[in-house]
Amino acid sequence: MERIAIVGLGLIGGSLGLDLTRYGHPVVGIARRAETAEQALAMGAVTETGTELALVAGADVVFICTPIDAVVATAEAIAPYLSEGAVVTDVASVKGELVPSLEALWPGFVGGHPMAGKAEAGLAVAEAGLFQGRPYVLTPTAATNLEALARVRAIATTLGANLCQCQPDQHDRAVAWISHLPVMISSSLILACQGESDPAILALAQTLASSGFKDTSRVGGGVPELGTLMARHNRTALLDALTQYQQQLEQMKALISAEDWDAVHNTLTQAQTARPAYLL
Numbered sequence: 001m002e003r004i005a006i007v008g009l010g011l012i013g014g015s016l017g018l019d020l021t022r023y024g025h026p027v028v029g030i031a032r033r034a035e036t037a038e039q040a041l042a043m044g045a046v047t048e049t050g051t052e053l054a055l056v057a058g059a060d061v062v063f064i065c066t067p068i069d070a071v072v073a074t075a076e077a078i079a080p081y082l083s084e085g086a087v088v089t090d091v092a093s094v095k096g097e098l099v100p101s102l103e104a105l106w107p108g109f110v111g112g113h114p115m116a117g118k119a120e121a122g123l124a125v126a127e128a129g130l131f132q133g134r135p136y137v138l139t140p141t142a143a144t145n146l147e148a149l150a151r152v153r154a155i156a157t158t159l160g161a162n163l164c165q166c167q168p169d170q171h172d173r174a175v176a177w178i179s180h181l182p183v184m185i186s187s188s189l190i191l192a193c194q195g196e197s198d199p200a201i202l203a204l205a206q207t208l209a210s211s212g213f214k215d216t217s218r219v220g221g222g223v224p225e226l227g228t229l230m231a232r233h234n235r236t237a238l239l240d241a242l243t244q245y246q247q248q249l250e251q252m253k254a255l256i257s258a259e260d261w262d263a264v265h266n267t268l269t270q271a272q273t274a275r276p277a278y279l280l
Contacts, residue, residue, distance in 0.1 A: 001025045002151070005059035007074055009040045009049075012091050012114065013065030014126025017045030019159050022128060028055050031123075039123055057081045061151060064090040068229040072101045079105055087148040093175060094233040095139045095168035103141065108148040111139035111168060114161060115179070121223045129160070136161035139168045176237035178278065180230040181245060184238070186220025187227065 001024050006013045009031040021027050021044055029046030030053060031037040037049040048055070056062050056078045066074050071090050082088070089112045092098055099111045116134040136156040140149050156163055166174070196202040231238055255263045 002060040002155075003058060004028070004155075005030065005056040005062045006046070006065055007053065007056065007062065007078065008065035008067075008070075009036050009045065009123050010065060011117065011121055011123070011126050011130075013063065014040060014043075014045045014123040015116070015128070015130040016063055016065065016091075016114075016159075018043070018126060018128040019131065020155070021045065021047055023158055028059065030055050036123055043123075043126075045123070045126060053078050054081050056086075058083055059086060061087045061089070061155065064088065064092075067225070068092045068094055068098070068233050071098055072105070075102050075105045075109075082106065087145075087151050089152050092233075093179065093230060094172055096172045097233060099139060099141065099168040103143050108145050110144060110148050110152045111141075111171075112152060112156070113137040113139070113171065113175075114156070114159075115175075116161075117222075121226065131156075132160035134161055135164050137164045137166065137171055139166060139171050141168065172234050173237045173240075176234055176241045180227075180234055180238045181241040183219045183222065183227045183230060184242060185245065186217050188220070190217050190220045 004020050004025045004027045006017050006027060007030045009017070009029050013029070017027050017029055017040060026048070027046045028048040028050075029037060029040045031040065031049070031051060034051055037046075037051055040046045041049045053074075059082075062078065062082065064071050064074050064078075071092050075088060075090075078088075085108065086106075087108045087110060088102070088106045089110045090098065090102065091112055091114055093113055093115075095111050095113065099109075102109045102111070114131050114134065114136045116130045136159070138149065138152060138156070153163060193205060194202070196205065252264070252267060255267065
């Protein structure tokens with residue numbers, strides 16, 4: 001079994017640890033706070049833990065599970081301790097601006113993004129089996145070591161994830177549509193509702209809100225820090241998606257204003273027909 005190191009014991013890092021220890025891997029977990037490290041050990045997410053980055057020494061594979069803006073700095077900090085031939089991978093939801101820097105830092109780097117999240121964050125909400133049946137994107141480039149890629153693929157397969165490979169920029173454009181844009185839309189929906197000027201109507205709307213509003217507002221009620229990092233580090237692709245979404249809204253607004261109900265029906269039919277392709 002490969003020795004695994006996980007730097008960052010939040011939802012993703014903790015969930016990885018729960019699965020990998022269950023499959024027999026020795027897992028060393030590294031957290032910023034000693035309390036988090038101890039919690040990870042107590043819940044069985046790691047077999048060894050601490051707060052020192054030097055603990056990555058001897059690891060065969062290292063998962064960097066920090067926030068997006070700390071990934072490169074973390075890689076720089078652990079590089080002196082890594083064994084020759086060690087594989088380093090990350091779990092960040094943005095790849096384009098990270099992958100070139102990380103490849104330059106470590107020849108055994110493989111970009112990764114397991115697409116399995118929750119509205120909540122932190123080790124307390126980590127769970128075994130989180131990646132089962134969920135997409136796990138790998139973003140190799142011409143510089144990627146093929147053996148390193150194969151080892152990360154093998155681990156992702158062990159997790160029961162559905163593997164996908166693409167270029168870093170392709171990843172960022174795709175996740176802008178299906179992950180980052182929905183966060184911005186959903187949060188805007190909540191704030192638009194909050195803009196109702198009549199307190200009685202607002203209270204009534206909150207009382208009447210049911211599954212439809214719950215579904216469409218869920219990701220907008222997520223962790224603000226994560227949404228901000230998405231916008232900051234995938235800015236170009238997200239702005240393109242927001243612009244096209246805004247144009248779509250304007251088209252719908254124009255059809256309703258013109259009372260063109262046939263066109264409204266056709267638009268909604270197109271959406272109904274297209275949706276299943278996103279739910280495979």
